[in-house]
Amino acid sequence: MMIRVSELEEQGLTVTDPRALEPAFGDPSWRLEALSLQISADGADVLVQGRLAATVPQTCGRCLESFPARVDATVDVRLVPRPATKDNVELGAHDLDVDFYVDDLLDLKRVVETETTLALPMKPLCREDCRGLCPVCGGNRNLVPCACAERAPDPRLAALRDLATRLRP
Numbered sequence: 434m435m436i437r438v439s440e441l442e443e444q445g446l447t448v449t450d451p452r453a454l455e456p457a458f459g460d461p462s463w464r465l466e467a468l469s470l471q472i473s474a475d476g477a478d479v480l481v482q483g484r485l486a487a488t489v490p491q492t493c494g495r496c497l498e499s500f501p502a503r504v505d506a507t508v509d510v511r512l513v514p515r516p517a518t519k520d521n522v523e524l525g526a527h528d529l530d531v532d533f534y535v536d537d538l539l540d541l542k543r544v545v546e547t548e549t550t551l552a553l554p555m556k557p558l559c560r561e562d563c564r565g566l567c568p569v570c571g572g573n574r575n576l577v578p579c580a581c582a583e584r585a586p587d588p589r590l591a592a593l594r595d596l597a598t599r600l601r602p
């Protein structure tokens with residue numbers, strides 16, 4: 434969804450329908466569930482403010498299973514016209530909440546994708562109490578309760594398992 438900055442009205446523009454950005458993400462497995470964004474001009478800058486919610490497949494850091502992570506992001510971004518020369522780039526270039534728009538066109542999808550990416554969990558967990566993989570048998574403890582749960586990993590067994598993995602066709 435491209436917004437022509439010079440045509441932004443005084444009262445700005447409100448986008449609340451995720452379908453207006455369909456497909457919102459380059460990766461089709463990501464889903465934009467909801468959004469409420471206010472786009473307004475501030476001099477030559479554009480402010481995008483509001484919230485969005487998305488579902489993004491993530492790999493659990495404990496059990497290594499893939500799961501749909503719910504991402505809720507608060508959006509508060511200032512977009513400045515891309516400077517004509519590189520000399521001007523110092524303007525908040527290191528500030529995550531400052532971005533650029535080019536040639537009077539604001540790509541709202543790009544803003545949504547960037548903000549969603551920034552809001553992804555650093556250490557994704559399929560659930561808060563995920564029991565992870567058993568260090569002894571390698572089983573997923575969420576699915577199979579195993580008898581070895583409390584034992585320390587046996588290095589000889591680990592070596593054998595390593596071998597078994599390598600020999601697997």
Ligand SMILES: [Zn+2]
Nearest residue numbers: 493496559563
């Ligand atoms: Zn997990």
Ligand SMILES: [Zn+2]
Nearest residue numbers: 567570579581
């Ligand atoms: Zn086990």
